[in-house]
Amino acid sequence: MIFGPKGAWDSLRDAFPVENTRSKLLITTRNRDVAKYINPQGIHELQCLSDRESWDLLKKRAFPETKGLVVEISTDGPGVGQGTVAGQAMEGIAKLSKTEGQPVITQDMKRLGDELLKKCEGLPLAITMLGGLLAVNEWEIVYKKINLHFDDKSDVPKVLALSYDNLPCHLKPCFLYMGSFLENAEIPISRVLPMWIAEGFVSLNEYDEEREIPVEDVAEQYLVELVNREWFKYDST
Structure with missing residues (x-):
């Protein structure tokens, strides 16, 4: 490059x-x-992604367990709290449909998602990071945070910054440490986790100590959290 x-x-x-x-x-x-x-x-x-492509990518990242397969409540269908499927949905939170076994996206969530995607300008990286945020937070909370800090104009760098700011404190040094490696480098987990531990980034809480959980297991939990938030890509092969 x-x-x-x-x-x-x-x-x-x-x-x-x-x-x-x-x-x-x-x-x-x-x-x-x-x-x-x-x-x-x-x-x-x-070219940037279209609105449809952006929405499809967001769903895949926000619902990784089903790879974006969700039950979307149509704007022409019953509202929240009405009907069999809609009655199972809570505003701003994806709940598993008992009949479909898939997350439910309500009308309000679709509206919030569309507004959030406007900030991403169709850029896959920004949409991926946004999806990582929505995967671990209520959509309404993410929407309020973005509107609190941003104006009406799209601002991709700030979307990415919000994803970082939303990281728990114990994960931030682990992520920043990866800046010492080349971009897009493939790094064995067996190499990364001991480095985090040696740097003092991984600590045991009282619960971990009482149950005698190895620090290596805690480090692996850190990695899983970062992967779930779309900061890292994990290849199990």
Whole structure:
């Protein structure tokens, strides 16, 4: 990935002197001027997600246990507290439908979700982090927090900042510590957890001590929390 300036590409281009081959070189950059400088005819600009795609991604992240499969109460259907399925839904909280075995999204939740997605501008990263927030918090609370700190304009960095601010105190140093590794690096759990413990990030509470729970198990719980909040991706293979 090249962020700029343009001279960065000039210094790399000499490493690829042969042009009449079938090989292709993919360059990624967030700077459109750099892309145009490299090859104005070969630009492939990624598009933001549509409203439908944004909603589908949010559901997958907010309800990871069902991979986004939910029971949505139609705006034309019964309201909250009316009907068999709707009567099982509590405002702002996803409850499992006894008949469907899936989370229920009420009309109010859909409305809140649409308003929150406006802040994300169709960017998958922001939507993913927002989904992680909604997975562990009531939707109404998240909505109020965002409206309290933000104006009517979309502000993706602040959405991401809210996701971090919402992390429990014991998880923040564990997350920040990962900044010492390269971006998108694959790091074995067997390496990460001992590092957290050695740095003093993992502590046992009275309950853990009474039940003699190993500190390694607590560290693993920290990791699971971060994965559930969409801060990390876990590969079990």
